[in-house]
Amino acid sequence: AQPSASPPLSAPLRDLPWGQLNFLHTTDTHGWHAGHLQEPSFSADWGDYISFAERLHEKADDEGVDLLLVDTGDRIEGNGLYDASDPKGKYTLEIFGEQDIDVICSGNHELYKANSSNNEYDETVPNFLGNYLASNLDIFDPKTGEQRPLAQRYKKFTTKNQGIRILAFGFLYDFTGNANNTVVKKVEDTIKDKWFQQAIRDRDVDLFLVIGHIQLRSQEFARIYRAIREQQWDVPIQFLGGHTHIRDYAKYDSKAYALESGRYMETIGFMSITGLSTGGKSNEAADPDFKPSASPSFSRRYIDNNLFSFYHHTSLNESTFPTEHGRNVSSMISSARKKLQLDKTYGCAPRDYWTNRAPYPSKHSIFSWLGDEVLPGTVCDPKRGDKPRMVLTNTGAIRFDIFKGPFTVDNSYTVSPFTSGFRYIKDVPFSVAKRLLQILNQEVPQLWPASKSFASKMPAQPNQAHTSHGLEHVYQPSEQMRLGKAHTYDEKDLTPGYTTTDDGGSDGDDTIHVPITFFRVPSCLESRIDFPPTSASATHSSDSVEPVLIDLIYVDFIQSYVLLALKFLGTDYQDGDTEVYMQGRDMTSLIAEWVQGHWDCE
Numbered sequence: 109a110q111p112s113a114s115p116p117l118s119a120p121l122r123d124l125p126w127g128q129l130n131f132l133h134t135t136d137t138h139g140w141h142a143g144h145l146q147e148p149s150f151s152a153d154w155g156d157y158i159s160f161a162e163r164l165h166e167k168a169d170d171e172g173v174d175l176l177l178v179d180t181g182d183r184i185e186g187n188g189l190y191d192a193s194d195p196k197g198k199y200t201l202e203i204f205g206e207q208d209i210d211v212i213c214s215g216n217h218e219l220y221k222a223n224s225s226n227n228e229y230d231e232t233v234p235n236f237l238g239n240y241l242a243s244n245l246d247i248f249d250p251k252t253g254e255q256r257p258l259a260q261r262y263k264k265f266t267t268k269n270q271g272i273r274i275l276a277f278g279f280l281y282d283f284t285g286n287a288n289n290t291v292v293k294k295v296e297d298t299i300k301d302k303w304f305q306q307a308i309r310d311r312d313v314d315l316f317l318v319i320g321h322i323q324l325r326s327q328e329f330a331r332i333y334r335a336i337r338e339q340q341w342d343v344p345i346q347f348l349g350g351h352t353h354i355r356d357y358a359k360y361d362s363k364a365y366a367l368e369s370g371r372y373m374e375t376i377g378f379m380s381i382t383g384l385s386t387g388g389k390s391n392e393a394a395d396p397d398f399k400p401s402a403s404p405s406f407s408r409r410y411i412d413n414n415l416f417s418f419y420h421h422t423s424l425n426e427s428t429f430p431t432e433h434g435r436n437v438s439s440m441i442s443s444a445r446k447k448l449q450l451d452k453t454y455g456c457a458p459r460d461y462w463t464n465r466a467p468y469p470s471k472h473s474i475f476s477w478l479g480d481e482v483l484p485g486t487v488c489d490p491k492r493g494d495k496p497r498m499v500l501t502n503t504g505a506i507r508f509d510i511f512k513g514p515f516t517v518d519n520s521y522t523v524s525p526f527t528s529g530f531r532y533i534k535d536v537p538f539s540v541a542k543r544l545l546q547i548l549n550q551e552v553p554q555l556w557p558a559s560k561s562f563a564s565k566m567p568a569q570p571n572q573a574h575t576s577h578g579l580e581h582v583y584q585p586s587e588q589m590r591l592g593k594a595h596t597y598d599e600k601d602l603t604p605g606y607t608t609t610d611d612g613g614s615d616g617d618d619t620i621h622v623p624i625t626f627f628r629v630p631s632c633l634e635s636r637i638d639f640p641p642t643s644a645s646a647t648h649s650s651d652s653v654e655p656v657l658i659d660l661i662y663v664d665f666i667q668s669y670v671l672l673a674l675k676f677l678g679t680d681y682q683d684g685d686t687e688v689y690m691q692g693r694d695m696t697s698l699i700a701e702w703v704q705g706h707w708d709c710e
């Protein structure tokens with residue numbers, strides 16, 4: 109990280125619970141490899157993570173234990189570092205590839221577009237050859253057109269120091285939104301495949317490692333778990349998952365545990381196991397009394413991604429911590445950011461706007477801002493003029509918060525990276541259109557933003573007032589940190605942050621924080637624009653009369669759901685009734701345009 113993003117916090121930390129076998133886990137990094145420039149808690153970049161992994165490897169080797177790195181996908185889409193380049197990923201593929209990852213798989217985001225799955229096939233898989241696993245994922249080779257596994261289905265290897273024999277798989281959940289150049293085989297079908305059934309019958313295994321872009325409390329992981337347990341009732345299993353963007357740890361049985369490590373480079377997951385058999389390098393030979401424990405112990409830690417945590421866990425400091433490799437990767441990141449002009453400012457936000465830290469609707473809700481200000485101010489296709497119109501968007505299209513202050517090119521992508529355009533159906537009876545939102549919001553989980561699952565883990569507090577969580581405290585490096593002074597633990601000095609409760613209890617986070625309040629948001633929102641006013645003085649859509657017909661506009665990502673809901677309401681609109689609205693525009697560009705026109709920096 110650049111000096112300005114140096115460790116900001118002096119918070120009490122829980123140590124890493126080292127074991128015989130240890131993991132560092134990343135997931136859903138979504139292009140945030142520069143770290144969070146506006147949040148010191150998460151300000152370490154991918155170069156710092158490389159230094160961290162190298163330092164922990166040194167430590168592991170000194171102790172004679174093993175350390176493995178895992179990434180479970182969704183590495184792309186969500187940050188200017190990936191999305192602002194042409195082609196997308198021009199810099200991040202190489203930056204990401206600098207980390208030495210032992211087991212890696214694909215997420216759904218790598219597959220939405222043919223271009224990005226081809227990047228996986230042509231660059232990321234060869235870069236991590238032997239370590240990239242695609243247990244249920246095929247691709248049509250872009251050169252030959254032949255259907256092939258994206259990468260090998262599984263791998264078996266023996267750890268360097270302890271000689272633990274590991275059989276690893278790499279799955280993706282039953283994703284259906286992929287472009288037509290890839291094939292995702294359902295997990296329930298894949299586990300019936302001969303290769304899988306043979307693999308799980310291998311008796312010379314000390315640990316099954318199942319990584320997946322899959323949430324921990326899912327049917328998919330449950331099926332894989334049961335399939336393995338049907339053959340091997342006793343062999344320890346470690347699951348490492350992702351996709352729901354949360355910190356989570358689940359116990360499947362006394363020898364099978366699962367970890368999920370958050371999102372957006374906020375969290376580096378640490379997992380350890382002790383008491384495994386070591387058939388690959390027999391400890392029994394070295395120590396005739398050695399016995400694997402009847403019940404190995406599993407332990408987890410969620411590391412806040414900042415240098416303060418990294419220094420603590422390596423017992424190093426600003427001068428001794430960085431490795432040359434890590435420093436070089438940090439330089440690659442800052443040079444890419446400069447070339448992409450990610451710090452260019454479109455305007456200055458007058459306050460914070462939250463996805464889940466404020467109720468919707470409210471003054472601080474990013475969704476209220478979008479529906480009440482941005483969409484009415486930008487959604488107008490000259491070919492339809494000022495016809496009354498209704499815009500529908502999924503809230504999942506908005507991925508991150510806006511902080512008070514400069515709003516940059518980078519922020520336009522962190523808020524909404526997707527290139528989904530807008531489509532519309534002309535002249536839809538308003539009597540039908542006005543009922544759509546309620547139907548869409550009832551139960552369409554595919555539309556949920558990942559953060560919805562995140563919020564759903566929190567106690568539901570739909571009516572709770574927006575709690576003050578001392579954000580200035582998070583954003584401003586404390587005086588003590590800038591001066592590098594030691595800090596004594598005192599509850600009133602705790603900063604707001606993740607306070608995770610999982611199957612292991614509530615001691616998983618490395619940094620002890622005061623909790624943040626999260627709120628549920630609906631799946632979709634609507635914005636009504638240019639409705640006929642009731643009187644000349646009316647300025648709000650709530651002061652309008654109902655039009656008979658409207659243009660129904662929506663982000664194309666939700667078209668199938670909108671058509672389904674229209675069918676449910678007794679109409680018969682088909683794909684052919686829809687047309688492009690505002691050719692070439694997407695949410696990213698609308699937001700950038702609106703900010704430029706409305707948010708001055710004094």
Ligand SMILES: Nc1ccn([C@@H]2O[C@H](COP(=O)(O)O)[C@@H](O)[C@H]2O)c(=O)n1
Nearest residue numbers: 351504505526528554555556557558665
């Ligand atoms: N073009 C797109 C693609 C995705 N979304 C939203 O993202 C969600 C999936 O993201 P994960 O990181 O959780 O895999 C999806 O459910 C949509 O909410 C989108 O809006 N537009």
Ligand SMILES: [Zn+2]
Nearest residue numbers: 136182351558
């Ligand atoms: Zn994700």
Ligand SMILES: [Zn+2]
Nearest residue numbers: 182215216351
């Ligand atoms: Zn995902």
